[in-house]
Amino acid sequence: MEKPYVVGIDIGGTNSVYGVVDARGTILYGGSIKTGKYADINDYVRELSAGLKQVIDQAGGPEKIKGIGVGAPNGNFFNGCIEFAPNLPWKGKIPLAQLISESVHNIPVALTNDANAAAIGEMTYGAARGMKDFIEITLGTGVGSGIVIGGNLVYGHDGFAGELGHVTVRRNNGRLCGCGRSGCLEAYCSATGVARTAREYLSIRSEDSVLRNLDPDEITSKDVFDAAMKNDKIALDIFEATGTMLGEAFTNFVAFSSPEAIILFGGLTKAGDLLMNPIKRAMDKNMLKVFEGKTKVIFSQLKESDAAVLGASALGWEVKEQDPNLVL
Amino acid sequence: MEKPYVVGIDIGGTNSVYGVVDARGTILYGGSIKTGKYADINDYVRELSAGLKQVIDQAGGPEKIKGIGVGAPNGNFFNGCIEFAPNLPWKGKIPLAQLISESVHNIPVALTNDANAAAIGEMTYGAARGMKDFIEITLGTGVGSGIVIGGNLVYGHDGFAGELGHVTVRRNNGRLCGCGRSGCLEAYCSATGVARTAREYLSIRSEDSVLRNLDPDEITSKDVFDAAMKNDKIALDIFEATGTMLGEAFTNFVAFSSPEAIILFGGLTKAGDLLMNPIKRAMDKNMLKVFEGKTKVIFSQLKESDAAVLGASALGWEVKEQDPNLVL
Numbered sequence: 001m002e003k004p005y006v007v008g009i010d011i012g013g014t015n016s017v018y019g020v021v022d023a024r025g026t027i028l029y030g031g032s033i034k035t036g037k038y039a040d041i042n043d044y045v046r047e048l049s050a051g052l053k054q055v056i057d058q059a060g061g062p063e064k065i066k067g068i069g070v071g072a073p074n075g076n077f078f079n080g081c082i083e084f085a086p087n088l089p090w091k092g093k094i095p096l097a098q099l100i101s102e103s104v105h106n107i108p109v110a111l112t113n114d115a116n117a118a119a120i121g122e123m124t125y126g127a128a129r130g131m132k133d134f135i136e137i138t139l140g141t142g143v144g145s146g147i148v149i150g151g152n153l154v155y156g157h158d159g160f161a162g163e164l165g166h167v168t169v170r171r172n173n174g175r176l177c178g179c180g181r182s183g184c185l186e187a188y189c190s191a192t193g194v195a196r197t198a199r200e201y202l203s204i205r206s207e208d209s210v211l212r213n214l215d216p217d218e219i220t221s222k223d224v225f226d227a228a229m230k231n232d233k234i235a236l237d238i239f240e241a242t243g244t245m246l247g248e249a250f251t252n253f254v255a256f257s258s259p260e261a262i263i264l265f266g267g268l269t270k271a272g273d274l275l276m277n278p279i280k281r282a283m284d285k286n287m288l289k290v291f292e293g294k295t296k297v298i299f300s301q302l303k304e305s306d307a308a309v310l311g312a313s314a315l316g317w318e319v320k321e322q323d324p325n326l327v328l
Numbered sequence: 329m330e331k332p333y334v335v336g337i338d339i340g341g342t343n344s345v346y347g348v349v350d351a352r353g354t355i356l357y358g359g360s361i362k363t364g365k366y367a368d369i370n371d372y373v374r375e376l377s378a379g380l381k382q383v384i385d386q387a388g389g390p391e392k393i394k395g396i397g398v399g400a401p402n403g404n405f406f407n408g409c410i411e412f413a414p415n416l417p418w419k420g421k422i423p424l425a426q427l428i429s430e431s432v433h434n435i436p437v438a439l440t441n442d443a444n445a446a447a448i449g450e451m452t453y454g455a456a457r458g459m460k461d462f463i464e465i466t467l468g469t470g471v472g473s474g475i476v477i478g479g480n481l482v483y484g485h486d487g488f489a490g491e492l493g494h495v496t497v498r499r500n501n502g503r504l505c506g507c508g509r510s511g512c513l514e515a516y517c518s519a520t521g522v523a524r525t526a527r528e529y530l531s532i533r534s535e536d537s538v539l540r541n542l543d544p545d546e547i548t549s550k551d552v553f554d555a556a557m558k559n560d561k562i563a564l565d566i567f568e569a570t571g572t573m574l575g576e577a578f579t580n581f582v583a584f585s586s587p588e589a590i591i592l593f594g595g596l597t598k599a600g601d602l603l604m605n606p607i608k609r610a611m612d613k614n615m616l617k618v619f620e621g622k623t624k625v626i627f628s629q630l631k632e633s634d635a636a637v638l639g640a641s642a643l644g645w646e647v648k649e650q651d652p653n654l655v656l
Binding site (some may be wrong): 074083084132133147150152154155156157158159160161162163164166167168169170171179180181248251252254255256257258259260286288289290291292294 | 381402412413459461475477478480482483484485486487488489490491492494495496497498499507508509567576579580581583584585587588614617618619622
């Protein structure tokens with residue numbers, strides 16, 4: 001009998017969420033652990049594996065599981081490693097697919113970029129159904145991307161293509177980014193980037209703002225959103241600037257792969273039109289004539305809590321037991 | 329009997345070069361006309377067709393020709409049109425594949441971007457043999473690009489992907505570009521961009537320079553190269569700045585598709601190390617850690633005079649007589 005389930009694991013800077021998924025994309029059993037709590041990768045794998053074994057048992061045991069798919073920052077599809085992920089506690093090159101497989105009944109494990117996993121999920125269940133050329137942009141703690149061209153995810157020659165959060169958008173005096181470089185899109189347009197913009201505006205500008213009632217170091221993108229909803233001028237300007245920078249960057253992405261759509265995913269998309277309107281204005285203003293009005297910008301149609309796990313799980317259907325690239 | 333030849337046509341802002349090509353990539357008969365001389369597209373097609381018919385007759389007549397491939401700025405592979413090409417005399421949307429086919433014995437015609445044609449040529453005969461992921465950058469009158477991912481040219485959803493000469497590299501006070509926008513890579517790093525940088529440096533800076541002996545409006549990238557070969561400080565600085573901007577832009581391209589190589593093609597590559605050294609320095613300095621040292625930058629191995637025609641001609645082997653997308 002064909003094994004009826006896969007497991008998806010989404011590893012974020014804050015949480016690692018996992019679930020057992022059936023062929024129709026229903027998450028049957030799930031759980032999560034705090035990524036940041038485990039400075040040692042072995043402690044992390046031990047705790048994660050315990051949780052995985054529990055949900056796998058609930059689903060009927062390892063013989064029911066076809067494969068495990070992992071979406072992780074800087075995840076390399078070709079060798080199953082997380083490599084130099086700036087937002088995770090573990091430095092260097094971590095053979096995570098191998099470590100998980102060894103700890104969880106030797107079930108085969110495939111691993112990719114978390115944003116690539118989201119793009120696969122979008123293509124299978126979401127706004128990109130039927131599309132062959134689109135870019136998924138994830139706006140969370142960081143900014144990630146999954147690029148689909150001609151119906152295939154772009155991995156590049158080394159498995160790491162699609163790091164659009166780290167295109168340089170400010171050459172001079174750019175903000176320091178978690179990656180160690182300066183001026184990356186992620187340093188401005190992630191949830192943490194929005195909070196940084198808030199601190200910057202509050203210190204540079206003199207207008208009144210409800211954000212001044214908060215400890216600057218504790219301000220989150222959610223606080224900025226709440227303030228904008230109250231028509232707070234500084235908060236509105238922050239989203240205007242964030243959306244404008246995204247839209248400007250998107251015009252460059254369109255010049256590269258001319259996608260049918262750019263799909264926005266992740267916590268920051270809760271800002272809705274506050275973000276979407278300046279994105280569209282900036283794209284209309286900056287687009288090369290030949291691309292004008294051709295690329296849609298839309299929000300993901302995946303429920304955020306499930307999308308990353310579903311996307312990662314989709315890899316589990318395709319993983320091969322004997323693939324030497326996937327188990328080192 | 330299988331038709332033994334194809335025709336390749338390379339349309340540039342200055343010259344349109346064509347040739348009859350055999351299956352081994354030898355140009356048997358060829359010719360050229362001045363693109364800029366024909367403000368009316370019908371005059372251009374009449375003159376071009378006369379030349380094409382002549383070389384086709386030399387090759388034994390139309391029954392020997394399998395197809396005609398055209399490389400043209402802003403050429404759309406999907407519909408055979410040149411659309412809004414800023415460096416050509418004809419405005420709007422020109423159904424060139426159809427016009428040529430109608431004028432030249434109804435031989436089927438396929439058309440693409442001139443830079444895409446160069447990339448196809450590089451993959452078939454040049455430095456990209458055996459590569460599945462590379463970017464061809466053409467440094468001529470303008471800056472163009474042909475992107476290959478997984479062994480396939482990237483056309484995008486509309487046929488126009490790969491306009492990397494028009495990514496915005498300077499957001500503020502950027503140079504006006506031929507496309508009507510400001511701050512494009514092409515405005516700085518094309519042959520004309522190099523000449524503009526020369527005029528800029530000569531007016532801003534006060535040092536002596538052999539370039540001051542020339543009429544500023546007549547300075548070409550060749551003049552700057554010749555001056556740099558004489559160790560002229562301003563000329564050396566111009567190539568340093570040009571290469572640095574290219575290298576900075578390339579780091580962003582790598583973040584997109586993580587190619588095995590970026591291959592430089594076109595007249596400006598005659599500058600050799602003057603251009604290559606600052607490109608490599610800028611890439612080493614700016615590259616995201618995960619991509620460090622992975623992407624080669626190399627010069628094309630195609631003879632420049634033949635490459636564009638050979639690349640375009642490769643399309644001629646694939647064109648289908650009845651393809652409704654190629655003959656409107």
